[in-house]
Amino acid sequence: xxxxxxxxxxxxxxxxxxxxxxxxxxxxxxxxxxxxxxxxxxxxxxxxxxxxxxxxxxxxxxxxxxxxxxxxxxxxxxxxxxxxxxxxxxxxxxxxxxxxxxxxxxxxxxxxxxxxxxxxxxxxxxxxxx
Amino acid sequence: xxxxxxxxxxxxxxxxxxxxxxxxxxxxxxxxxxxxxxxxxxxxxxxxxxxxxxxxxxxxxxxxxxxxxxxxxxxxxxxxxxxxxxxxxxxxxxxxxxxxxxxxxxxxxxxxxxxxxxxxxxxxxxxxxxxxxxxxxxxxxxxxxxxxxx
Numbered sequence: 001x002x003x004x005x006x007x008x009x010x011x012x013x014x015x016x017x018x019x020x021x022x023x024x025x026x027x028x029x030x031x032x033x034x035x036x037x038x039x040x041x042x043x044x045x046x047x048x049x050x051x052x053x054x055x056x057x058x059x060x061x062x063x064x065x066x067x068x069x070x071x072x073x074x075x076x077x078x079x080x081x082x083x084x085x086x087x088x089x090x091x092x093x094x095x096x097x098x099x100x101x102x103x104x105x106x107x108x109x110x111x112x113x114x115x116x117x118x119x120x121x122x123x124x125x126x127x128x129x130x
Numbered sequence: 131x132x133x134x135x136x137x138x139x140x141x142x143x144x145x146x147x148x149x150x151x152x153x154x155x156x157x158x159x160x161x162x163x164x165x166x167x168x169x170x171x172x173x174x175x176x177x178x179x180x181x182x183x184x185x186x187x188x189x190x191x192x193x194x195x196x197x198x199x200x201x202x203x204x205x206x207x208x209x210x211x212x213x214x215x216x217x218x219x220x221x222x223x224x225x226x227x228x229x230x231x232x233x234x235x236x237x238x239x240x241x242x243x244x245x246x247x248x249x250x251x252x253x254x255x256x257x258x259x260x261x262x263x264x265x266x267x268x269x270x271x272x273x274x275x276x277x278x279x280x
Contacts, residue, residue: 008240011200011216018202054222054240083226088234104223105151 033058178236
């Protein structure tokens, strides 16, 4: 399985990469939504993108909208990982097409649980063909 | 607008909870009476029904040790940019969770990080100054009400 971590904080990218790596997931990183979109358009689609909300150049919601409005990208699952914790914000992200939503801070178990809910957990039959 | 939710107790509780979750769950933030000026300050601004800024100020040693724990390393190889980034992420998470206590709509800025004890905003109302000690190093969490840039 491959994941794309999209966060402008190198610290957070490092934390998420470590957790995902421990779960046996290959991790790529992007520093903002614009860099992530360029990588996705280039064609090597991940199974899932873990996306922060507030980033320079292109926010997580803007990236999510791009992913969901481009047929060639729409199969990428999106887990929003953000410090935005209000129900209204969660609703905005889910309405825009996020598969799941995780509020910072989080635990490794929470990440694993969200992957399971999305159908990408250990033992899941959901796979992506490259 | 009066924000009854942003009391010292609530700010301290959320700060301790977030600190334990993202930095160190084995050493609590302890109450301290005074923490000095600090060497690095990270802040996020809130705008909307309430306008203000959340700050965290750390000593150089606290900032490096906190970053080391977040990067899961010994800290020796961390750059100044890494340490600033980690401090920014700490206040981003604390601020995001404090923001949830405010009446919507309110927006959270990207973190701003500066050297020194930059939490003393000229012209802003002092809402809270919480002094902590972590591993004997000073940490200040401050809340200011006002529109001034940090």
